[in-house]
Every structure is written in C-alpha cells, then in structure tokens.
Amino acid sequence: MTGTFVNVLAIIVGSFFGVLFRGRFTDNIQKIVMQGISLAVIIIGLEMALSIEGSNELLIVIFSLVIGGICGELLKIEKHLEEFGEKIKGKFESKNELFVQGFVQASLIYCVGAMAIMGAIQEGIQGDASLLFTKSLLDGTTAIAFASTAGIGVMFSAIPVLIYQGAITLFASQVELILTPAVISQLTATGGLLIVGIGLNILEVAKIKVGNMLPSILVAVILSYLIL
Numbered sequence: 103m104t105g106t107f108v109n110v111l112a113i114i115v116g117s118f119f120g121v122l123f124r125g126r127f128t129d130n131i132q133k134i135v136m137q138g139i140s141l142a143v144i145i146i147g148l149e150m151a152l153s154i155e156g157s158n159e160l161l162i163v164i165f166s167l168v169i170g171g172i173c174g175e176l177l178k179i180e181k182h183l184e185e186f187g188e189k190i191k192g193k194f195e196s197k198n199e200l201f202v203q204g205f206v207q208a209s210l211i212y213c214v215g216a217m218a219i220m221g222a223i224q225e226g227i228q229g230d231a232s233l234l235f236t237k238s239l240l241d242g243t244t245a246i247a248f249a250s251t252a253g254i255g256v257m258f259s260a261i262p263v264l265i266y267q268g269a270i271t272l273f274a275s276q277v278e279l280i281l282t283p284a285v286i287s288q289l290t291a292t293g294g295l296l297i298v299g300i301g302l303n304i305l306e307v308a309k310i311k312v313g314n315m316l317p318s319i320l321v322a323v324i325l326s327y328l329i330l
Contacts, residue, residue, distance in 0.1 A: 105225045105234025106267040110260040112242030113212065117257035120249025132251040136304060139247055143211060144301035150216065150294025153287055162325045166292050170318025171311075180313030183209065183262075190258050204252030208259035210300050210312050212241050213266045214319070216290040222267040223281065226274025234267070280327055288326040292318050 127135070154160055174180070187202035198204075212218065221233035241263075249256040270277060281289070296318065299310040 103225070103268050103271050105221060105231030105238070106264060106271060108231070109212075109234055109238040109241060109267065110264050112238035113208075113245045113260040113263060114257055116242035116245030117249040117254065117260075120246040120256065121254050123246070123250045124253060127250060135247055136251045139244070139251075140301045140304040142301075143304065144298050146215075147294045147297030147299075147301060150290045151298060152291075153294070154291040155287075158329070159288060159291070162288050162322060162329060163291050163295065166288070166318045166322035166325055167295065167315060170292075170321040171315045173317040173321070174314030175311070177317070178314070179316055180206070180311050183313050187255060187258070191255070194254070196254060198253040198255065200252045201255035204248065204255035205258050206313060207300055207304060208245070208248055208252070208256040209262040210316075211244070211297065212259055212263050214293045214296045214300070214312075214316070216286060216293060218263075218267055219270055219277075219281075219289065220286070222270035223274045223278055226271040227278055280323060282327070285323055285326040288322045289319055292322040 124132075151163075154163060183206050184202055187205040190205065191198075191201045217233060217237045221231070221237055224233050225231045245256055296312050296315055299308075299312045299315070302308045303310055303312065
C-alpha cells in the first residue's frame with residue numbers, strides 16, 4: 103500500500119501549505135482560485151465522461167446514475183460524510199465555515215475517478231505504485247490550491263482516500279477479474295460525470311448531491327459486466 107500512503111501524505115502536506123497561504127489571500131483572490139479549480143475539475147470530468155462510445159454505453163451511464171443516485175439517497179451517504187466532517191471539525195474546534203465543504207468535496211474529488219481505482223489495483227496485483235505516485239503529485243498540488251481557500255478540512259480528506267484506495271489494493275486480485283476494458287470505460291465515464299457535478303457545486307452553479315451518487319460507480323460496473 104505504498105502508493106496509497108504516499109497519496110495520503112501528499113494530500114496532508116499539500117493541505118498544510120495551502121492553509122499557510124490561506125490568510126495571505128484576499129477574498130477576491132480566494133474566490134478566483136476556487137473558480138479556477140472548479141473549471142479544471144469540470145474539464146477533467148468531461149474528458150473522462152466523453153470516453154464512452156455508442157448509445158448502449160450511454161444508456162448504461164444514465165441508468166447507473168439513476169439507480170446509484172436512488173441507492174445513495176436512501177443510504178444518505180452525503181449526509182453521513184457531512185456528519186463525519188462535522189465531528190472532525192468539533193474535535194479540532196475549528197471555526198472555519200468551509201471546513202465540512204472542503205472535506206466532502208476534496209474527498210469526492212480524490213476518490214471518484216479511474217486513476218484511484220486502477221492505481222490501487224495495479225499496486226495490489228503487480229506491486230507497481232507508479233500510477234498512484236502520479237495521482238499523489240496531482241492531488242498534492244490540488245490540495246495546496248483547494249486548502250488555500252477551503253481551509254484545513256481538505257487535509258482530512260486523506261482519511262477516506264486511505265480507506266478507499268487501501269481496500270481496493272487489498273482486494274485487487276478479486277476486483278481485477280471484473281474490470282474488463284469495457285467495464286473500465288463505463289466506470290470512467292460515470293465517475294467523470296460525478297466529477298463534473300463536483301465542479302458545478304464548487305462554482306455554486308447547482309447543488310448536486312454527488313456523495314449520494316457514489317453508488318453509481320458500482321452500478322456502472324455491474325451493468326457493464328452483465329450487458330457488455
């Protein structure tokens with residue numbers, strides 16, 4: 103799990119430097135930084151989402167989002183994430199109004215995506231953590247910018263990353279059998295649309311419960327495996 107540990111460390115270090123810079127920026131600078139991050143997140147999401155080819159694959163993505171969203175709404179995933187963030191905020195007696203928002207949004211950004219899943223599988227099966235090292239560089243850089251505006255809550259997104267990627271690495275041999283190229287394509291496209299949703303939330307264009315849509319990724323894998 104070397105790659106995941108490095109990824110977690112990168113997020114923590116990046117967030118630390120971001121928090122140091124936070125007090126030195128005016129409100130206008132913080133706002134423009136967040137807008138820049140939002141646009142970058144949306145571009146990344148769109149690039150992933152456009153990986154699908156054909157109407158059948160598009161239908162799988164649509165049904166995955168609908169079914170996964172219903173499951174997540176019933177499970178109240180985003181509410182639990184927010185409550186976890188509130189507990190951490192309370193323990194550290196933080197007065198930052200963006201603490202929970204930073205924690206939830208950063209957790210989703212770092213966990214939703216093919217790089218997190220495929221990197222963890224690659225390390226678990228082959229012992230090759232190179233993909234996660236690359237992700238660590240990206241996440242660490244993003245954490246600096248994100249924490250400079252959202253604050254220390256971003257740092258604690260390292261906890262879900264450790265649990266999520268670590269679990270995939272440990273069970274990589276079982277997961278690899280399911281993830282055919284066709285399944286990966288659907289997983290990537292579905293995850294990409296969720297990332298677009300995160301970007302729109304940060305821009306405050308809409309309030310999309312991306313956390314409740316997380317089961318869509320699992321649904322996409324199941325539907326792809328059964329249909330394609």
